[in-house]
Amino acid sequence: FFERGKKRFSNMNFLSSFASRRLTKARYFASATPRLASAVPQGTELRTDFGASSSTTPRLPIPSLSSTLSRYLLSIQPHLSASELERESEIATSFLDGEVGKRLHASLSGRDADCALSGGYPFSYIESYWDDMYMCGRWSLPVNSNPFYMLNDGVHADEKGFEKAASLTKRLVQWGFDLRANGLQDDGGCMKPYPLMMGTGRIPMRGRDELRSGSKAGHVVVLRGGRAYKVTVVGPHGVRDARAVERAFEEIAGRPVEGGGGFPGWGTALGRDEWAELRDELGNKESFRAIDEAQFVICLDDEQSMTEDEESVAMLQQADNRWYDKHQLVRLGNGKLGFNWEHSFSDGMIWNRCIEDCEAGSDEGAEGECEIEEIGWELDAQQMEKLGRAGEKVKEELCACENRHLNFQDFGKAEFKTWKVSPDAAVQMSYQLAFHGIHGSMPPVYESCATRNFHRGRTETIRTCTNESKAFVDAFNCASSDDFKREAFLKACGKHVEVAKEAKMGQGVDRIFLALEKEAEREGVDVELFKSDVYLSSKSWKLSTSNVSHPSLSRFGFGPVVGDGYGLGYLIGNDGFSVNVTNFKGGGTDGKAMRQGIGDSVRKIKSIF
Numbered sequence: 133f134f135e136r137g138k139k140r141f142s143n144m145n146f147l148s149s150f151a152s153r154r155l156t157k158a159r160y161f162a163s164a165t166p167r168l169a170s171a172v173p174q175g176t177e178l179r180t181d182f183g184a185s186s187s188t189t190p191r192l193p194i195p196s197l198s199s200t201l202s203r204y205l206l207s208i209q210p211h212l213s214a215s216e217l218e219r220e221s222e223i224a225t226s227f228l229d230g231e232v233g234k235r236l237h238a239s240l241s242g243r244d245a246d247c248a249l250s251g252g253y254p255f256s257y258i259e260s261y262w263d264d265m266y267m268c269g270r271w272s273l274p275v276n277s278n279p280f281y282m283l284n285d286g287v288h289a290d291e292k293g294f295e296k297a298a299s300l301t302k303r304l305v306q307w308g309f310d311l312r313a314n315g316l317q318d319d320g321g322c323m324k325p326y327p328l329m330m331g332t333g334r335i336p337m338r339g340r341d342e343l344r345s346g347s348k349a350g351h352v353v354v355l356r357g358g359r360a361y362k363v364t365v366v367g368p369h370g371v372r373d374a375r376a377v378e379r380a381f382e383e384i385a386g387r388p389v390e391g392g393g394g395f396p397g398w399g400t401a402l403g404r405d406e407w408a409e410l411r412d413e414l415g416n417k418e419s420f421r422a423i424d425e426a427q428f429v430i431c432l433d434d435e436q437s438m439t440e441d442e443e444s445v446a447m448l449q450q451a452d453n454r455w456y457d458k459h460q461l462v463r464l465g466n467g468k469l470g471f472n473w474e475h476s477f478s479d480g481m482i483w484n485r486c487i488e489d490c491e492a493g494s495d496e497g498a499e500g501e502c503e504i505e506e507i508g509w510e511l512d513a514q515q516m517e518k519l520g521r522a523g524e525k526v527k528e529e530l531c532a533c534e535n536r537h538l539n540f541q542d543f544g545k546a547e548f549k550t551w552k553v554s555p556d557a558a559v560q561m562s563y564q565l566a567f568h569g570i571h572g573s574m575p576p577v578y579e580s581c582a583t584r585n586f587h588r589g590r591t592e593t594i595r596t597c598t599n600e601s602k603a604f605v606d607a608f609n610c611a612s613s614d615d616f617k618r619e620a621f622l623k624a625c626g627k628h629v630e631v632a633k634e635a636k637m638g639q640g641v642d643r644i645f646l647a648l649e650k651e652a653e654r655e656g657v658d659v660e661l662f663k664s665d666v667y668l669s670s671k672s673w674k675l676s677t678s679n680v681s682h683p684s685l686s687r688f689g690f691g692p693v694v695g696d697g698y699g700l701g702y703l704i705g706n707d708g709f710s711v712n713v714t715n716f717k718g719g720g721t722d723g724k725a726m727r728q729g730i731g732d733s734v735r736k737i738k739s740i741f
Contacts, residue, residue, distance in 0.1 A: 275691035290467035298378035321584030357389025373497035394519030444535035557625035566729030575674030
């Protein structure tokens with residue numbers, strides 16, 4: 133277990149983030165309040181009270197040290213021998229009973245209480261550390277940070293032309309304008325993240341990136357064939373209708389593509405320090421400003437013949453025709469639509485609400501045509517050469533991640549419910565059974581859990597691998613009766629629900645441990661627990677998983693967080709489920725076998741009912 137946890141894939145650009153990401157994401161960089169401004173029409177008073185729950189949701193609680201250590205020790209038991217567990221328990225007990233652990237916890241609690249009294253940033257004990265994790269992370273954004281959504285083909289796909297892409301563009305811009313002007317209907321969770329959804333861009337800086345939000349601009353940026361276009365979609369009387377946006381897309385599609393010159397968008401797929409340096413060297417500040425201030429970016433691709441796996445690659449990690457510093461609406465060449473979204477300030481549940489609202493929106497809008505202006509780049513030969521090298525580098529690096537899509541249609545949520553278990557738990561158990569079948573061991577598993585019921589809450593980790601899930605896997609790997617296997621499965625699913633409920637209430641392991649690690653760094657204190665091989669291995673997430681089930685979505689994906697692990701983004705429907713499987717080449721993983729193994733495992737489980 134220790135040695136497996138110490139493994140690291142050689143290409144470090146790909147490794148840190150979704151583990152960091154699943155220690156999940158950053159929030160509003162170092163500003164307590166998002167900077168809001170209206171897209172035209174101007175003069176509209178903007179609202180910042182986006183529902184009663186924005187002010188009434190409670191502050192994220194700080195778990196006690198004793199309960200955290202108890203949950204931690206339970207979570208590592210499936211991976212350890214009796215002697216290894218005894219040694220780690222001694223280390224944990226020393227931290228609990230010793231002066232250092234108590235002092236660090238008290239220091240964290242005291243600072244959080246002071247911030248609560250002042251009403252200022254950070255708005256939870258973890259928020260500033262979470263923001264730093266994203267903004268200071270120097271890894272590249274595609275694969276490592278930005279996830280993707282693919283939308284339901286039956287609702288959001290163009291058989292020909294750009295009608296659906298234009299409709300969604302119009303509705304997204306309108307949604308952003310409306311929420312800033314009028315607020316949103318309260319959905320019971322913290323509403324503070326919504327203002328950043330439109331008009332926000334991530335700016336590469338040496339050491340720490342920035343978010344710039346609240347753009348007053350009434351334009352989007354359209355990318356096609358190595359060229360970028362500023363398309364003004366908001367006029368003096370409001371957002372143009374969808375047909376006007378469609379005509380703009382058609383005009384752009386009819387223009388010639390770039391003939392092999394440098395494309396600055398390649399830089400957005402570099403490591404952040406490298407991109408910050410290159411962007412400074414390129415100059416062209418007004419061109420960059422036009423993209424930074426756009427409401428979002430639309431990518432019009434040309435490749436028409438694609439397999440499902442190739443679609444996932446295009447959505448997650450394509451180098452050409454992308455701008456990863458912004459939210460991107462991607463129209464694949466086959467007409468399918470999806471999003472690649474910048475993750476430092478947005479999470480899946482926020483995106484689900486946004487898409488749902490847009491589906492209920494209207495294509496009607498202000499009369500008139502959208503203005504189209506190509507964004508030009510004045511680049512000398514040296515700058516072009518540097519861009520070319522950047523393009524070659526990112527294309528080579530992005531090829532290291534493999535994508536495979538499982539579209540399982542044998543059965544889904546309706547069948548799982550007849551088993552009297554949580555559908556999410558059933559799918560999670562199939563992941564562990566599949567992993568064990570391939571690798572012969574139990575994996576540390578990360579499942580993301582939303583904590584939007586708390587003020588500015590983001591996520592907590594569900595440590596899904598438990599003693600009960602190990603017993604379930606063991607039962608299926610020996611000559612047990614169906615009754616024995618079924619009992620083990622039901623207990624594992626029940627434990628999964630219990631751990632998930634604790635995480636949803638902010639009672640996890642990983643957020644509080646991250647904060648305490650940062651407290652120790654602040655004080656210059658070495659903590660044996662945080663340096664132990666067991667602890668480090670326990671958060672080397674061989675399976676990084678997230679469930680964002682929604683009827684508007686057909687696929688969800690992101691990269692692995694360790695070189696010898698898998699990323700599993702999934703959606704559970706009534707009659708089936710979708711899993712996008714990612715893994716790195718050369719890391720000892722097998723994405724094809726994992727995809728097959730998940731389907732086989734869930735069928736094996738069904739056979740005992």
